[in-house]
Amino acid sequence: MTTRAASVSARLPVFPWDTLADATKRARAHPDGIVDLSVGTPVDPVAPVIRDALAAASSAPGYPTTAGTPTLRASALAALERRYGVSGVAPDAVLPVIGTKELIAWLPTLLGLGGDDIVVVPELAYPTYDVGARLVGAQVLQADSLTQIGPRMPRLVFVNSPSNPTGKVLGVDHLRKVVGWARERDVLVASDECYLGLGWEAEPVSVLHPSVCDGDHANLLAIHSLSKTSSLAGYRAGFVAGDPHVVAELLAVRKHAGMMVPTPVQAAMVAALDDDEHEREQKKRYARRRGVLLTAVRDAGFTVEHSEAGLYLWATRGEPGRDTLSWLADRGILVAPGEFYGPRGANFVRIALTATDERIDAAVARLAE
Ligand SMILES: Cc1ncc(COP(=O)(O)O)c(C=O)c1O
Numbered sequence: 001m002t003t004r005a006a007s008v009s010a011r012l013p014v015f016p017w018d019t020l021a022d023a024t025k026r027a028r029a030h031p032d033g034i035v036d037l038s039v040g041t042p043v044d045p046v047a048p049v050i051r052d053a054l055a056a057a058s059s060a061p062g063y064p065t066t067a068g069t070p071t072l073r074a075s076a077l078a079a080l081e082r083r084y085g086v087s088g089v090a091p092d093a094v095l096p097v098i099g100t101k102e103l104i105a106w107l108p109t110l111l112g113l114g115g116d117d118i119v120v121v122p123e124l125a126y127p128t129y130d131v132g133a134r135l136v137g138a139q140v141l142q143a144d145s146l147t148q149i150g151p152r153m154p155r156l157v158f159v160n161s162p163s164n165p166t167g168k169v170l171g172v173d174h175l176r177k178v179v180g181w182a183r184e185r186d187v188l189v190a191s192d193e194c195y196l197g198l199g200w201e202a203e204p205v206s207v208l209h210p211s212v213c214d215g216d217h218a219n220l221l222a223i224h225s226l227s228k229t230s231s232l233a234g235y236r237a238g239f240v241a242g243d244p245h246v247v248a249e250l251l252a253v254r255k256h257a258g259m260m261v262p263t264p265v266q267a268a269m270v271a272a273l274d275d276d277e278h279e280r281e282q283k284k285r286y287a288r289r290r291g292v293l294l295t296a297v298r299d300a301g302f303t304v305e306h307s308e309a310g311l312y313l314w315a316t317r318g319e320p321g322r323d324t325l326s327w328l329a330d331r332g333i334l335v336a337p338g339e340f341y342g343p344r345g346a347n348f349v350r351i352a353l354t355a356t357d358e359r360i361d362a363a364v365a366r367l368a369e
Contacts, residue, residue, distance in 0.1 A: 011134045013127065016340045023329040030332025035363040038334045040164075040311055040352035042231040044285060047278035050230065050271045057267030064263040066255045068096040068239075072266045075273040076224070076239045082276065084196060086208040086222070086241075088215050093244040095251055096261040096269065099236035100194060100225040104128045107190060108136045108156060110253045111246075115139075118154040124166055124342040126192065129158045142342060146181050156188050162195040162204050162309035165341045165350040169202040169309045175212045182219050188246060194225040195310035198283060200290060202308040208242060217242045228311060228354075229279050230272040237261065237269045286311060289353045289360045296364040297351065305348075313351040314338070324349045331366040 020038065027034040067073070076094050080086040097103040105128050108119060119133035123142045133140045143149050149157075159178060161170035175191075182189045191207035198204075205212060208222045221242040227233035240247065254260075261269070272278070294313060297304060302315040302324075317324050321337040328335055328349070335352070338345025355363070 008135070011137070012131055013134075016127070020325075020334070020336075023325050024334055026326075026329040027332050027334040030366075032332065032362060035333045035355060035359045035366070037352045037355055037363065038336045040336075040354045042228060042233050042354055043356055044231045044282060046231055046235075047272070047275070047281075049275050049278060050232065050268050053271035054235070054264045054268040057264040060263035062263075064260045064266060066095075066260050067092075067251055068094075068261065069266055069270075072096055072270050072273075075270045076241065079273040079276075080206070080208070080222075080224070080241060083279075084206045084209065086206050087210070089208065089217065089241050090244050093217065093247045094239055094241040095247055095254070096266060097223075097238045097240055098259060098261055099227065099233070100192070100223050100238035100240075101128050102236070102259070103223060103238065103240055104158075104190075104192065105132045105135065106259075108132045108138055110250055110257075111156065111188070113138050113155050117156070118152055120149060120154045120157040122158065122160055122163065122342075124163065124338075124345050125158070126160060126164045127340065129160075129192075146177060153185060154187055156190060157182060158190050158192060159207070160192040160194070162198065162202075163306070164195065164310060165312050165336070165338065165345065165348075166305065166314040167195075167307035167310040167312055169199065169204045172205055172209075172211050175205065175207055179207065179213050179220065186219065188219055188221065188243070190221045190223060192223045194223070194228060196224070197229045197279065198286060198311060199309040200287065200307075204309050217244070219243055219246075221246060226269060226272050229282060231282055232268070232272060235265050235268055237265055237272070239269075285357070286353050289355070289357065292364050293351065293353065293360055296367040300367040311353045313353070314348055315351055316348045319347065321345065321347055321349045331369070333363050333366060 073094050077089050113136045115137040117138040119138045120141045121129040123144050130140050196204045207220050223240050226237040304315045307313045325337045336350040338348030
């Protein structure tokens with residue numbers, strides 16, 4: 001490898017999951033096997049309606065379009081309206097992406113940000129916001145409030161409601177303030193809405209909802225993943241919608257960079273976006289798992305904060321998260337230490353709801369021992 005190539009990876013953080021090797025080994029040694037609640041990867045079968053659409057589109061000799069088929073764009077906008085009350089997005093203000101991690105990691109690059117620019121990310125956050133900023137050498141500012149940003153002028157602000165890792169939901173008032181502030185300064189707000197359909201004790205709202213943006217999508221991007229709501233993480237399927245000028249610019253750059261969603265996946269996305277039944281079923285599965293796990297975790301003496309939406313319990317035993325990780329690993333349960341998501345998570349662990357009912361029930365039984 002050339003020195004220049006190696007210097008890009010050197011800008012990036014250590015891949016944190018590599019540090020779980022010891023805990024993983026101990027959890028695997030449990031006689032009834034590991035319950036892996038660390039990564040949050042979906043495990044439920046893909047709905048037949050989606051698999052059929054993928055199979056039917058499998059003869060795809062030609063290149064797909066970067067913009068996505070008109071049908072896919074229409075389905076994405078119809079789903080936004082039906083499921084989340086978002087209306088008024090123009091047909092060319094939406095774009096499919098190869099999973100939203102791809103878009104998030106490359107957004108600062110696609111927008112032409114550089115070393116003098118500031119990217120704001122939540123204090124406890126999905127690590128890819130930081131990765132995207134580092135790829136262009138931008139400065140990262142961890143801030144949950146506009147006060148923390150002060151007089152600084154970022155180019156890009158990420159918000160994530162419901163949050164990974166905490167499950168916290170930002171209310172309409174909070175989001176309205178962010179939107180108003182960003183518009184006054186011509187800052188772009190990228191709202192990662194990966195868990196928007198998974199509200200339990202709160203009703204998450206899109207940044208594009210009229211109650212937040214008054215029907216004006218300027219300076220706003222909503223980023224939607226099909227990975228969790230439709231269990232499609234293996235397909236790599238998501239889309240971005242919002243400010244028509246920004247979406248047009250993303251399309252113009254992505255066309256050159258070959259960032260195309262494969263034709264069969266585009267067809268599968270249409271099926272997933274047109275069908276709310278499988279999405280409701282999936283939500284019910286997670287609701288059940290959350291219910292039993294939340295009770296078991298609390299009964300085992302944990303305090304659970306936020307977690308009113310999304311796919312994680314944000315939990316503490318009032319000790320360093322690494323100690324909790326170890327305590328759980330001895331019971332064959334693997335979780336993610338809160339420090340993966342920022343220094344404020346040091347005393348927490350993130351417990352994912354993404355395991356089969358059988359594995360979740362095994363975790364519940366072990367926590368009661
Ligand atoms: C907050 C958040 N955003 C985005 C993603 C990426 O999802 P995908 O790339 O599967 O669309 C994840 C995945 O876990 C996530 O937690």
